[in-house]
Amino acid sequence: MAWRGRFHRPRVFVPSGHCFRRCNLPKRTLTAALVCALYLFFTQVDLFFRSPTWTTAGRNQVTPRGVLNLGLLNQASAVPTRANVVYITLKSKRLKPANIRGTVRPKLRRKVKRTALPHSNSQNVSETEPPVSSIRIYSRTPPPWLSAHDVGTMRALAGAKILRVEQPPGAPWPLLVFEETRLEESKAACGLALSPVDSVEVFAFHLDRVLGLNRTLPVVSRKLAFLHDGQPSPVVTWEASLDSDGVSLTWVEYQKSLKQRCWVQNVTPKPESGCSAVHHYEWSKLALFDFLLQIHKRLDPNCCGFKPRQQDGCLEPGRHFECARRDGVRLADMVRRRHDPRHLVLTVNKGYFDRNEDNLDFRLLEGIKELPECALSVLRSGRLREKLLQSLFLDQTYWESRGGRPGIDKLIDVIERRAKVLLTFANGHGIGTVDMNE
Incomplete structure (x- = not known):
């Protein structure tokens, strides 16, 4: 009994359940409520410290529905921390998109079968689709070497509606009669539709303007469904003021006029000088232009200055042998305007890009002592x-028909090589430069 008395359980360690049962009902109720409150408090504290967002208390705030991001209060969006929390997402009102002009894809039109142009003097052409110009200018102003008249004419040739097609008697190309445009800078009402093989006419026009010669007529490339199976074809401006008779000169007369320097400084030549009405500087511009493109039809129609090939059109019976009588060879395609006989108009600019540097026609430069400075x-x-x-690049149809940038670069490569040859020839033969913007 002593051992049990020594180690008996003290009265202060009476089980709590026994003490709780001995308390009256109000005390038991208060005690139960206090225990529940303490349990809920420590549970919330434990959840808070277990949450990964407790370290960002400067930006987040614990709410009964989770953690609220204070930076998103304006958007009224709460990010819950527990998966079993139910919250409401506010959806903004869906607005109908605005119908912006130019963004709606047009409806596809059914293609209309076109018939070939019959052989007649005049034929009306009905275009079912509205004309669209392929001349693209993305800047406010066009390149400085193109005038406002050039740009307006190019746009008219590329996109004006065609009213009818005429076949002038004896003309190798059909004449397109356009609907009158309201562009003040453009007066082009007609154009000649050349063959697709004459696409070099487009390149020649731009080369003429870049060099500052301004002696060719505006020309663009255009697809005509009723001609050449819709292939891109050059369309050149047609002017009624061109003198079809042109300038009639033999080779010896031409060389003599070069020595006389006809009409330089507005000096009237003497009657015995043999000068024509063409200004002396026009021959220098013509020679430079024809050499870069190797156009031999004007100054060397019989191909006397190079070894002709089959594609050069100089191998007709007896023609090339006329070079032995070169002084009597008559020049061709010398066109002027009736009201402006002093200046030439360069037409039929069919050049050749496949002629090698070792077979260039230097006869085109014979007798030339000065070239245009510009x-x-x-x-x-x-x-x-x-x-x-x-x-x-402005002529989108021509640009794409040549294969884009790679194809255009190949053509320019040829012109650059010939330009180096020309500059070397001019330095070696003492050919000077003169301001010819008279």
Whole structure:
């Protein structure tokens, strides 16, 4: 009994359940409520410290529904921390998208079968689709070497509605009669539709403008469904003021006029000088232009200055042998305007890009003692390619028909090589430069 008395349980360790049962009902109720409150408090504290967002108390706030991001209060969006929390997402009112002009895809039109152009003097053409110009100018102003008249004419040739097609008697190309445009800078009402093989006419026009010669007529490339199976074809401006008779000169008469320097400084030549009405500077511009493109039809119609090939059109019976009588060879395609006999108009500019540097026609430069300063400055500046690319890019149909940038670069490569040959020839033969913007 002593051992049990020594180690008996003290009265202060009576089980709590026994003490709780001995308390009256009000005390038991208060005790139960206090225990529940303490349990809920420590449970919430434990959840708070277990949450990964408790360290960002400066930006987040614990709420009964989870953690509220204070930076998103304006958007009224709560991010819950527990998966079993139910919350409401406010959806903004869905607005109907605005119908912006130009963004709606047009309906596809059914293609209309077109018939070939019959052989008649005049044929009406009904265009079911509205004309769209392929001339693209993304800047406020066009390149400085193109005038407002050039740009307006190009747009008219590329996109004006065609009213009818005429076949002038004896003309190799059909004449397109356009609907009158309201562009003040454009007066083009007709155009000649050339063959697709004459696409070099487009390149020649831009080369003429880049060099500052301004002697060719505006020309663009256009797809005509009723001609050439819709292939891109050059369309050149038709002017009624062109003198079809042209300038009649033999080779010896031409060389003699070069020595006389006809009409320079507005000096009237003597009657015995043999001068024509053409200004002396016109021959220099013509020679430079024809050499770069190797156009031999005007100054060397019988191909006496190079070894002709089959595609050069000089191998007709007996023609090439006429070079032995070269002084009697008559020049061709010398066109002027009736009201402006002093200046030439360069038409039929069919050049050749496949003629090698070792077979160039130097007869085109014979007798030339001076060249236009504006053109040589472009050739010497090293910016010929840049300007030609910028200019040719305007004609989207021609640009794409040549294979885009790679195809255009190949054509410019040929012109740049010939330009180097020309500059070397001019330095070696003492050919000077003159300001010919008279």
